[in-house]
Amino acid sequence: MSLPKPEPLRKKGKMIPEDELVFWIENNVDTDDVKVIKIRDSYLWSIGDYERHRLDLFERYEVEGEGEFCWTNRISERSFFLHYNRKTSTITDRTTGRVEVEEKRGGLQGIAKGGERVGKSFR
Numbered sequence: 001m002s003l004p005k006p007e008p009l010r011k012k013g014k015m016i017p018e019d020e021l022v023f024w025i026e027n028n029v030d031t032d033d034v035k036v037i038k039i040r041d042s043y044l045w046s047i048g049d050y051e052r053h054r055l056d057l058f059e060r061y062e063v064e065g066e067g068e069f070c071w072t073n074r075i076s077e078r079s080f081f082l083h084y085n086r087k088t089s090t091i092t093d094r095t096t097g098r099v100e101v102e103e104k105r106g107g108l109q110g111i112a113k114g115g116e117r118v119g120k121s122f123r
Contacts, residue, residue, distance in 0.1 A: 009042035034059040055080040
């Protein structure tokens with residue numbers, strides 16, 4: 001699947017170089033099941049050698065209702081906050097709030113099961 005050309009949010013905004021950004025997307029974002037129609041790179045600020053960018057990937061999906069059908073575009077969960085180091089040409093994902101699936105342990109730690117009592121009762 002070929003990705004569209006990245007574009008800046010502002011007309012004269014700094015951008016992560018296109019080849020580096022597209023390489024990062026291909027290796028770090030699962031785009032197999034969606035049709036990416038637009039990539040937007042938004043420069044936010046710089047501290048030292050690092051630039052902070054917001055990356056939005058717009059996807060096209062079908063909306064079906066009762067007797068209706070149309071295409072619409074959305075960002076959904078394909079938005080990232082990236083740090084780009086121009087000296088080393090490295091991109092680091094600094095997105096917060098990502099939910100990662102954890103391995104199930106079989107129960108909550110420190111919670112009583114059924115009629116068991118945990119701890120002391122102060123009455």
